[in-house]
Amino acid sequence: MSTVERVRPAAEDARTEGSASGAAPEPAPVSAGASGTEPGAAVSAGRAPGAVRSWLRLFGSEAGLTFRRPRNIAMLAVLAVIPVVIGVVMRLFAEPISAEAQAEGGGGIFTQITGNGLFLTFAALSVLVQLLLPVAVAVVAGDAVAGEAGGGTLRYLLTAPAGRTRLLAVKYGNAVVFGLAAVSLIAVSALVTGLVLFPAGPITLLSGTTIPFAEGLLRIGLVVLYVSAGMAALAAVALALSTLTEVAIGAIAATVVTVIVVQVIGVIPQLSWLQPYLLTHWWNGFDGVLRDPIATAEMGRGLLVFAAYTAISGSVAWARFTGKDITS
Amino acid sequence: MSERTPRPTRQPTRRGRAVRWGVPIAVTALVAGAIGAGPVIAAVQGDPALPERTAEQLLADALRAAETGPRPMSGTLLQTASFGLPGLPQAAGPGGSTSPAALLAGSHELKVWYGGENKVRLALAGRMSETDLIVGGDQAWLWESADNTATRIKGDLSPEAHAAQAPKALPTATTPQQLAQEVLERAEEGTAIGVTANEKVAGRDAYQLTLAPKDASSLVKEVKVALDGETFVPLRVQVYAKSAAEPAFEVGFTSVAFTPPAPENFTFTPPPGATVKEQSLTEIGRELGADPQQRRERGEELKGDVKTVGEGWTTVAVLPFSVEDLTAESAGGDGSESESAAATAEALLESATPISGPWGSGKVIRTKLVSVLLTDDGRLLVGAVTPEKLAEAAGRK
Amino acid sequence: MPGDTRLLAGSREGRDAGPRGAAGLGESPVPPARERTTEGAPEAIVTRGLTKRFRGGQVAVDGLDLAVPRGSVFGFLGPNGSGKTTTIRMLLGLVTPTEGTWEMLGRPMPGAIPAVLPRVGALVEGPAFYPYLSGEANLRRYDAADPAADPRTASRRIGLALERVGLTAAARKRYRAYSLGMRQRLAIAAALLGPRELLVLDEPTNGLDPQGTREVRALVKEIAADGTTVFVSSHLLAEVEQMCTHVGVMRTGRLVAQGPIEEFRRLSTGEAVMIRVETPDTDVAAAVLTGLGLAGVRTGDGEAVAELGALAPERVTAELVTAGAAVRGLAVQRPSLEDVFVRLTGEGFDVDG
Structure with missing residues (x-):
């Protein structure tokens, strides 16, 4: 015990539990993991901060890093500005555009913006959900692990020790929150723009039924949640790719390219049988909210697809990240 | 892993890694299982659910149920067509999928609400758009959200009149009820009929009638009609061609509930700001696209000249027709729709193979279910039969 | 330890x-x-x-x-x-x-x-x-x-x-x-x-x-x-x-x-401690070192080197002066850790970084 006594007294506070254990080589509460960082909660539960608080603290740190990062703020700003641009353009040039759109047979949603400001939210989301919103989510989620690995900060987080499973979970939660924030921001920006530039009032649904304004707001809330769930599935895919590389831009680019390729596959008629299995196919499923009755079955299927993508990608990310050699 | 073992362990990494990767593999298997297991579980569970019935009993029950009229219900119909048309160009724009003409190829979902006599709503959902047909009492509306247009349909709305008109207006989006009746009428001596009691359609136990033509020259292998075990409402109709294992045409419920739908489904008030029109069914049909329009016009022209040869499964329709008419008519229209129709016609003609015999010569187009013979002497023969049978019919002037 | x-x-x-x-x-x-x-x-x-x-x-x-x-x-x-x-x-x-x-x-x-x-x-x-x-x-x-x-x-x-x-x-x-x-x-x-x-x-x-x-x-x-x-x-x-x-x-x-x-x-310390004498009179110095019974005496350009062994360096100095050798410098070279490590690793170390 002489060695232990030489340890400086400062170490006696709160964390001497292990050093005093020298008398017996007590086996730690060990999991089967080779780098077994999992049982963090069990061990740290008895410590001062408590498991939940320490999770929240790491999550807060992660979110602070994401939402203070200039690049991410710029992306959110772009996402928030686009509904304003659509609104202003519709306000200034509404007739020609809607006529043109009608000629193509796809202008339905846009023609309704001029009649009701609330529709700007749906129109903006249906435009942004194709590429820009996924790109923003891919940047944050793709950067999550690869960015830290590339910057070398990952090794310090893991020796802190953040715990691999814990860090990955927090990173994923953060990407989901970012997606929710981005979707909400688009919705709010579009809502404000729509109400300023266009008349408000009862909303005509795609089915031709009219619902009161307040219920329209409620349905916008449902749309935000559904689209966020779709983005959460994408975030899981991006996170899995992020664990495969140490180059953040590689993970981000891979995710974006995947999204584009899948969207191309989705419009090839010969591959139409694949559509129900494609993630991107379901992102637009939020239009089910605009039907009467709400297309719960279709949207439920969409959510199941999101859940399946999240589960598979998430478990791949976990398997890869917890078994990975950190050599950066 | 054995952290406690003082001895160095061999290959700890590889084993740990294998265990770890077992998780995503298991998750993937679970998801794949959930996708694939649905029908399997349904088939396994379906076995003992229904009492055995003979074909006669079943047909009688079904006809009885049909006489009293279908029960109020709602559900989602999925229609899949794989006719094997050669090189049919995709005539669908961004909003094109809601056009009923697009139902000719691929698979489509149609929501159905049926609340009893004169209460029907059909909804065809597109991306950010919807086309609705709402029949409620003495009113009928066609609502197209893409154009923000509500059309009030004039004319007789009694179910009989509607049923007579609807197949023409929406030629492929018919309900299983109507299709099944057609099939039942044909159940004559030329058909082998079988019944199984262990089908599961849209989560419901169902009987399945199998109707197979006995004539070898028919292109139809069999037609399967699934009837709900409780209400005897046809839940699914599948038409199998001899050349393929998958149905060439299928329409059936993916979900169905035999509870009266909410009455709101059968009322419609044109929303503020919408264009409101008033049209008859014929006018609507004309607007729905070049194809139905042409078909209708041609149909009217030729109504007097159509002859049939043979009967039952191997009936062959003979009409006067020439290749020049087809291409000229197609090119005569304007706009992209008639262009694509012309392209379709050209593609069809290119795929045609020349044929000749004692009756003369011509070109034959063969799909999975239907053969078409264009004779050089200006006749068009159509039938769900082999080209040889068509040629034989062409010989019987 | x-x-x-x-x-x-x-x-x-x-x-x-x-x-x-x-x-x-x-x-x-x-x-x-x-x-x-x-x-x-x-x-x-x-x-x-x-x-x-x-x-x-x-x-x-x-x-x-x-x-x-x-x-x-x-x-x-x-x-x-x-x-x-x-x-x-x-x-x-x-x-x-x-x-x-x-x-x-x-x-x-x-x-x-x-x-x-x-x-x-x-x-x-x-x-x-x-x-x-x-x-x-x-x-x-x-x-x-x-x-x-x-x-x-x-x-x-x-x-x-x-x-x-x-x-x-x-x-x-x-x-x-x-x-x-x-x-x-x-x-x-x-x-x-x-x-x-x-x-x-x-x-x-x-x-x-x-x-x-x-x-x-x-x-x-x-x-x-x-x-x-x-x-x-x-x-x-x-x-x-x-x-x-x-x-x-x-x-x-x-x-x-x-x-x-x-x-x-x-x-x-198991290695030999060397003594190095800087002198123009290398022969005289070598003779003195040999006379003191030191092993491995070598002469070079303006210096004489020998294994010091247990002998006190000050004795060598005194003898050299007595013999009349002009001593310009005298150094005792103890083997460094580096020598040990070089032997262990077979490679040199970057001593100065």
Whole structure:
């Protein structure tokens, strides 16, 4: 015990539990993991901060890093500005555009913006959900692990020790929150723009039924949640790719390219049988909210697809990240 | 892993890694299982659910149920067509999928609400758009959200009149009820009929009638009609061609509930700001696209000249027709729709193979279910039969 | 000291048993280490047969049996590429060993990572921080990652750590604007965020100017004086010589020797002490040295050299003067640690860095 006594007294506070254990080589509460960082909660539960608080603290740190990062703020700003641009353009040039759109047979949603400001939210989301919103989510989620690995900060987080499973979970939660924030921001920006530039009032649904304004707001809330769930599935895919590389831009680019390729596959008629299995196919499923009755079955299927993508990608990310050699 | 073992362990990494990767593999298997297991579980569970019935009993029950009229219900119909048309160009724009003409190829979902006599709503959902047909009492509306247009349909709305008109207006989006009746009428001596009691359609136990033509020259292998075990409402109709294992045409419920739908489904008030029109069914049909329009016009022209040869499964329709008419008519229209129709016609003609015999010569187009013979002497023969049978019919002037 | 025998055993093994790995990885038993572990873990770090074979077959670390006593400043010495960093990454759970086991602070790893690593401060392969955050915010980030760190005391602990490395003034500056030395010091501050029982410092003086190097050395000594075990890797012999109480020597992935530094010094005293006389009268001087009974007398350009043996240098001086040799300079050359290490590793060390 002489060695232990030489340890400086400062170490006696709160964390001497292990050093005093020298008398017996007590086996730690060990999991089967080779780098077994999992049982963090069990061990740290008895410590001062408590498991939940320490999770929240790491999550807060992660979110602070994401939402203070200039690049991410710029992306959110772009996402928030686009509904304003659509609104202003519709306000200034509404007739020609809607006529043109009608000629193509796809202008339905846009023609309704001029009649009701609330529709700007749906129109903006249906435009942004194709590429820009996924790109923003891919940047944050793709950067999550690869960015830290590339910057070398990952090794310090893991020796802190953040715990691999814990860090990955927090990173994923953060990407989901970012997606929710981005979707909400688009919705709010579009809502404000729509109400300023266009008349408000009862909303005509795609089915031709009219619902009161307040219920329209409620349905916008449902749309935000559904689209966020779709983005959460994408975030899981991006996170899995992020664990495969140490180059953040590689993970981000891979995710974006995947999204584009899948969207191309989705419009090839010969591959139409694949559509129900494609993630991107379901992102637009939020239009089910605009039907009467709400297309719960279709949207439920969409959510199941999101859940399946999240589960598979998430478990791949976990398997890869917890078994990975950190050599950066 | 054995952290406690003082001895160095061999290959700890590889084993740990294998265990770890077992998780995503298991998750993937679970998801794949959930996708694939649905029908399997349904088939396994379906076995003992229904009492055995003979074909006669079943047909009688079904006809009885049909006489009293279908029960109020709602559900989602999925229609899949794989006719094997050669090189049919995709005539669908961004909003094109809601056009009923697009139902000719691929698979489509149609929501159905049926609340009893004169209460029907059909909804065809597109991306950010919807086309609705709402029949409620003495009113009928066609609502197209893409154009923000509500059309009030004039004319007789009694179910009989509607049923007579609807197949023409929406030629492929018919309900299983109507299709099944057609099939039942044909159940004559030329058909082998079988019944199984262990089908599961849209989560419901169902009987399945199998109707197979006995004539070898028919292109139809069999037609399967699934009837709900409780209400005897046809839940699914599948038409199998001899050349393929998958149905060439299928329409059936993916979900169905035999509870009266909410009455709101059968009322419609044109929303503020919408264009409101008033049209008859014929006018609507004309607007729905070049194809139905042409078909209708041609149909009217030729109504007097159509002859049939043979009967039952191997009936062959003979009409006067020439290749020049087809291409000229197609090119005569304007706009992209008639262009694509012309392209379709050209593609069809290119795929045609020349044929000749004692009756003369011509070109034959063969799909999975239907053969078409264009004779050089200006006749068009159509039938769900082999080209040889068509040629034989062409010989019987 | 328990390491006595191990130094010699290790060095012998390393030198004459080249194919030790072939004899059986993970079969090289280290009975003393295991006995001690069960007695009460006086070792801060123990490894048994720790091996890392990277994909492609390259063996970075080969059957490492390391024993770092508690309270020691352990110099982990080896040329660049000898497997030091890979070893440190394995110890900290960043890289999974291909074979072998290890314990830290008496607990089996990697299972005890959550319990052990909060008490271990680490600097691995240079500093790494978020360039757009201030020094203080960077430390806060790493502190948040430690589930055992108390957020209520975070500010105080961060302040203390910054003060300790002399970065208090630059705490609010963005990391991007830090100089190389400041970055290195911030990394050391990160390793000192909590009360640590073990510090693992990988090349802590890398890239520092002489002043910075001195500061780091002083800091390490100060930390060690508190009783914290310091495991410091270096490719600089001089650095290890000045800071460390114990040394482990790596060579191409193998540990060729380890033990207290006095053992190495004692080993080096086995070598001959030389006396070198600078003189124009080389012949006279040589005669005197021979006359004194010294062995290995050689003459060169303006100098005469001999093995001093046990003879007092002042006697040689007196004899030379008596003999009338013009002595311009006289030096006693004791064998340095470097000679020992060169012999152990077969390579020279970058003495000056």
